[in-house]
Amino acid sequence: MENEENVEEYYRYLQKVLEFPVIGNPHNSIMDEEWFFDTNFHLNSSGKKVNTVQAVKDIKAMLGDPSSVKTNLPEKPENRSRDPEMKKQIWTKEKSSVYQDQEEIVIPKEITRIQDYSFESCKELKRIIIKQKDPSACMVGQHLLDGTNAQIFVPKEAADRYRLNYSWSVYADRIQGMEYP
Known part of the structure; x- marks a missing residue:
């Protein structure tokens, strides 16, 4: 409602x-x-x-044209986000709230999507470490960093690719490359 x-x-x-x-x-x-x-x-x-x-x-x-639109509409695609295996690969705001008082969150390379507003409740967050080397393999939502001053750390060799990626470029000024052990 x-x-x-x-x-x-x-x-x-x-x-x-x-x-x-x-x-x-x-x-x-x-x-x-x-x-x-x-x-x-x-x-x-x-x-x-x-x-x-x-x-x-x-x-x-x-x-004011009363004629109908004649076309075959596609079936609604299967919602993969309801698939239990797919859910494991999506980082949500609820996952982030578990780390609400932490200064650092590490996003494993298996994560393929970070949803809108994921880190909004994480006021203490300073570093988001993303293990994925390919920015196109991890889609990112809007307003990811609202309410936080966190920096995004990605593999050093991938930093420029992240900054230039369509989805990630909005965060370009907060993306830093780092060497991973």
């Missing part, structure tokens, strides 16, 4: 501040996590098709 109220509030805000009409029902634009590739900003190929069809429907409705 709270989420629906947030959507409505945001929709009203957009209608007020934008100088053009907002089309469609905002609730039709919220998609389940199965439609996304890695973060809530990257639709997978099935998600792109579903989102495009919804956009076409919204535009047609705004223009």
Whole structure:
């Protein structure tokens, strides 16, 4: 219920501040996590098709075109994050809260995804040590370091690759290379 109220509030805000009409029902634009590739900003190929069809429907409705959109929509992909083996490979905010009072967190190389806001509750955190050498093998969410002054340490030979990686580049000023024993 709270989420629906947030959507409505945001929709009203957009209608007020934008100088053009907002089309469609905002609730039709919220998609389940199965439609996304890695973060809530990257639709997978099935998600792109579903989102495009919804956009076409919204535009047609705004223009008063009553004709239907005829296309075969893909089945919703399997949610791999519900797979117990996959869950072991995702670093979450809940995992970080266990280390809330620590100055250092080590992310093993087996971790393939670090979710949004993962270190938000870790006020004492100074160092996040990532063992993975390939930045594209570990997707990272937004607002990772909110509320912390932590630095991200990666293998020295991979530091530039991390700083230039699309997902990691937002943290480039906090990424440092280090020699691992």
